[in-house]
Structure formats: structure tokens, C-alpha cells
Amino acid sequence: MSDVRVLVVDDDFMVARLHAELVGSLAGFVVAGVAQTGRDALDAASRLHPDIVLLDVYLPDLSGVQVLEELRAGGAPQADVVMITAARDTETVSRALRLGAVHYLVKPFALADLSDRLRQVAAARQQLASDATLAQAEIDRVFGAVRTPTPLRGLPKGLSEPTMRLVVATLRSQDAAESATELADRAGLSRVSARRYLEHLVGMGWVEVTLKYGAAGRPERLYAWVRD
Incomplete structure (x- = not known):
């Protein structure tokens, strides 16, 4: 087009x-x-x-x-x-x-x-x-x-708009899917905090999750921006 x-x-x-x-x-x-x-x-x-x-x-x-x-x-x-x-x-x-x-x-x-x-x-x-x-x-x-509202609208209690902006910008700057730990390191956040924001974005349909299976233990959750 x-x-x-x-x-x-x-x-x-x-x-x-x-x-x-x-x-x-x-x-x-x-x-x-x-x-x-x-x-x-x-x-x-x-x-x-x-x-x-x-x-x-x-x-x-x-x-x-x-x-x-x-x-x-x-x-x-x-x-x-x-x-x-x-x-x-x-x-x-x-x-x-x-x-x-x-x-x-x-x-x-x-x-x-x-x-x-x-x-x-x-x-x-x-x-x-x-x-x-x-x-x-x-x-x-x-x-x-x-x-559809942006992911910055109607955030639940405990999630802040500035941090959400940081998470969205950090995730969108990465072409490949990444884990909450990887995003947290790049954004300067804790892994727990990064995962809370990422899971909220998943629930809104802005982010997609894939599972990476290793030799043992739980599969790793990888996040990728898909809304655009």
C-alpha cells in the first residue's frame, strides 16, 4: 500500500x-x-x-x-x-x-x-x-x-505509567522474543517487576508469550511485542 x-x-x-x-x-x-x-x-x-x-x-x-x-x-x-x-x-x-x-x-x-x-x-x-x-x-x-486503548490506560493498582512506558519501549526495541530477566536487565528493573508488567501486556493482547523448553525444570517464558 x-x-x-x-x-x-x-x-x-x-x-x-x-x-x-x-x-x-x-x-x-x-x-x-x-x-x-x-x-x-x-x-x-x-x-x-x-x-x-x-x-x-x-x-x-x-x-x-x-x-x-x-x-x-x-x-x-x-x-x-x-x-x-x-x-x-x-x-x-x-x-x-x-x-x-x-x-x-x-x-x-x-x-x-x-x-x-x-x-x-x-x-x-x-x-x-x-x-x-x-x-x-x-x-x-x-x-x-x-x-482498543493503549497499554498505558487503566493500569491496575501497583503498576505505574512511567514504568509501563519503559517496559513497552524496551520490549519494542528488541526484534527477538526475550525473557523477563533479559528485559529487566536492559531496562534496569527487577525481574519480578518486569514480569508483572509483561504479564499485564499479555493479558491485553499487546504481547505474545512463547515457551522455551530446557533440559529440566519449568519452561522459560519469552515475550514479544505483537500489537503493531
Whole structure:
């Protein structure tokens, strides 16, 4: 498939540049354009035909929700919209949801969260690029690709977000499956702590476990990142 084209919309020049740099760093993604006002965003969307729009709510002329409404009305009906904003009031969130935003990221957020959202949307678009009839399981995967939360959301008691970020980044940097002990050594964590985080990721479906059998004793559990 061709690269996923992303339009970045944010009134803060530095934030827009940061998000554009992130998009440009991801394999399979390109920056289609950058806009800092609602009107510019609508004009860019109609000219550039982006696949994804990263859309702020607080813009100097139109609100991001108004922009989303006009995009859905014909400005770029095929573009998937990811809201990126400090707005967290229920009216804004509910309107964005009803108008078809596929994700809603509240600022400030980690760039890893944005990367995950972009990959999820791209995975869903790829699945839908085929003309084939989809089975229920495939439809479930498509909806899951844009609705599944990141592994940083809803952590159980005793697991912290900074440590989870460290575990995820460490595991994703390794091509081959590795044990909790190996990951713990690379991340500077205890083996027990590393295994707790890894097992939580396994339960969420972000990490896959394989068993390595030795000459005697229990098989060793090896972990590999599979969500991307």
C-alpha cells in the first residue's frame, strides 16, 4: 500500500511541527500538510485528500469540532480524524464521537500514544482497502484497531505509567522474543517487576508469550511485542 497521508492541524506552531516530525519519522506515513486555522485545515483537506487528520479543537477561527463537522459534510469525508486537544468537557467529547472521530487524545500526551493511534488507524484502513467481504472476526479486528486503548490506560493498582512506558519501549526495541530477566536487565528493573508488567501486556493482547523448553525444570517464558 502507499504511504498514509496525514494532515496536521494545530494553532501552536511548535506543537504542529512536533507532531509533523513524529508523523515523518513513522514508517509508512508522510505529512500531507500542516494547517494552523480551521479554514486552512478545510482548504488543505479538500486539496490534499489526506488519509488521516490530526485535529486540534482550539483553533483561532473555527473550533476543531466545527472543522470535523464540515469534513464529514463533504470537505474530506474519507479522512479518519484523530482529535488532539486539551478540551475534555463532555459536550466536546460527545460531539466529536458522534461526528465520527476515531480517537480523542487529551493534551498533554506522550508521543508514543499518538504513534499508537496512527498505527491503529492505518491498520484498520489497510484491512478495509480490500474489496473482499469481511467475516465477523475481521470486522471485530477493524473496529478494535481504532477503539482498543493503549497499554498505558487503566493500569491496575501497583503498576505505574512511567514504568509501563519503559517496559513497552524496551520490549519494542528488541526484534527477538526475550525473557523477563533479559528485559529487566536492559531496562534496569527487577525481574519480578518486569514480569508483572509483561504479564499485564499479555493479558491485553499487546504481547505474545512463547515457551522455551530446557533440559529440566519449568519452561522459560519469552515475550514479544505483537500489537503493531
